[in-house]
Amino acid sequence: MFTDMKEALTAEALELTPLDSDQSSTASLVVARHARGKDDLASLLGALGLPCGEADLVRLLPHPTTPDDTPTGAPMPVNAFTATAASMLKNGDSPEHVRNTLGLSESELAEAVKHADLPTPAPDTDDSTTDPEAGAPVSDDTADTDGIEALLSWAENHPAASIRNRAARVRSDLVELTERRAADTAQRQAEERVAKAKAELEAAQKQLRAMKAGGRTATAVQHATPLAPAPTSTGKRTKEELAAIRTWARANSHQVADRGTPAKAVLDAYDAAHRTTNLAEAS
Template identity: 70%
Template sequence: MFTDMKEALEAEALELTPTSSDQSAAASLVVAHKARDKDDLADLLGALGLPCGEDDLVRLLPHLTIPTGDPMPVNAFTATAVSMLNNGDSPEHVRETLGLSESELADALQHAGLPVSDADTEDSTSVPETAASAPASTTDADQIEALLAWAEKHSAATIRNRAARVRSDLTEPTERRASDAAQSAAEDRIAKARAELEAAQAELRQVKAGGRITTEDPATTSWAPVQGPGGKRSSEELAAIRTWARANGHQVADRGNPAKTVLDAYDAAQRTTALAEAS
C-alpha cells in the first residue's frame, strides 16, 4: 500500500510487459487441467484474463480431467495414450501419434504402470514387456470406447482425426490377439487328436502283435503289454511308447528302453483307455 501519492502515480504509470502467446497458451493449459467442465473452464479463463473464445475452449477441452474411478485422473490424451501403451505401442509411437509433450507421455506411462525413463521420452523403439503382457480390464476397455466415441463426434476436426488414427492403431493388435487365440486353440485340438490317434495306432499294433484286451466285464478289463523273447517288449511297442511319451511331455531317447517311470505311465494310460472303451 502506497503512503505517498506521488509514488502511487509513478507505479501506476509503469508500462506492463504484455504476456506472450506462449505464456498465455501455457497458462491456459494449466487452467484446463484444473477445470471441471467447459463452463468452469470458460469462467476461469475469463477471470484470469486469458483467451476464452469458442475456438480456445475447443482446443483446451481434451485437456480436461476425466473421472476414471481411481486416484489418478486423466485427460483425453492421457487416457488414449494409456490404451495404446497397453496394446503394445512404443512410447515414441504414442507420442508422435497423439502429439504429446514429454510430461504428458510421462503421465501416461505412470498411469499405465510402466517405468518412465529418458529413453521413453527421447527415442524409444522397444516395447516394455509389461506393456505387451498387461491386458486392459473390461472397465478400462469400456472407458476407452466411450472416449473414442466422444472424440469421433467432437466438433473439432483435429480431435476427430486423432480418434480415427487411434482406432486404426487399435484394430491391428486386436485382430492379431484374436488370431493368436484361435491359432492356439486349434493347435491344442490338433495335439489332442494326434495323441489319440497315436494311442489308437499303438493299440492296433499291440492287438496285431498278440496283445489282448478283454471287454467282457469292464470291472475286470485288463490290458497286457506285448512281450518279445525273454519277456522283453517288442520293438513295435517300444516305438509306440516313444511316440506316446513325446506327445505327453516325456523325454525319451530315440533308441533303447525308455525309463521305468515312462513305461509305467504308458501302461497306466493304456489300461485307462481300455477301461473307457469297454464301458
C-alpha cells in the first residue's frame, strides 16, 4: 500500500500490458484452485479482470475448493476436482487414465482413490502388467501406448492453444514414425525372402550340376567298357569274352591278370552285372 500520494498517482498512471489467452487461462486456473464455490470464483475472476462468463465458470468448476458444510462424520471430497476423479474411478476408469486425463499429481490421485473407497494403487514393481481376463502378461508397449494416447487426448483438449498445437505436432510425428517403421519392416521382410530364394536357387543349381556330372561319368564308363558277348551254351568263354571280362573287372576295381581266366568271383560278378543290365534294358 502506498503511503505517498505522489507515488500512488504515478503507479496508477502506469500502462498495463493485457494478458494473452495462455496467460489468462493460466491465471484463471490458479484463481480457481483457491476459490470456494461458484460465487466465490466469479467474484475473484471479476476482481482480477479475468473472463468470468458462464462458459468460463463451467470450465473452471472442477477446480474450486468445495466448502465443508456437511454434517460431522460424513466425509466430503476436498474439492470438486477430486470428486470428479473419484467419480471416474467408480465408473471403472483406471487410475492411470484418470490421472492422465485430469492432470492429477500422485497425491491428488491417492486422495481421489481414498474418496472413491478403492484400494490405493500399488507402485509398479514389474516390467509387465497382467491382463485380468486372459491372465497373460501384457507388454510395456501396450501400457506405454495407452498412456501416450491418454496424454495426447488431454493435451488436445487443453484450454491453452500452445498445448493443443504441441499435441497436434506430436501426433503428426507419431503418425510419420509409424509409417516409417511399417515401411522398414516390409523392406526387411522382402530382403529376407529374396535371400531365401537365392539360397534355394543356388542349392538347386548345385544339385543340377551334380546330376549332369554323374550322367557324363556313367556315359563315359559305358563307352569305355565294350559289351561282351553272352557266354556260350557250352560254358566256355572265348578269348574275346575273357578280354572283355578283364577290361570290365579293372574298370570296377577288380584285380585280374593280363592273361588267363579270371577268378570265379570276378566271373560271377561280371555275369551278375550284365544280367541286371539286360533286365533293365528289357523292361
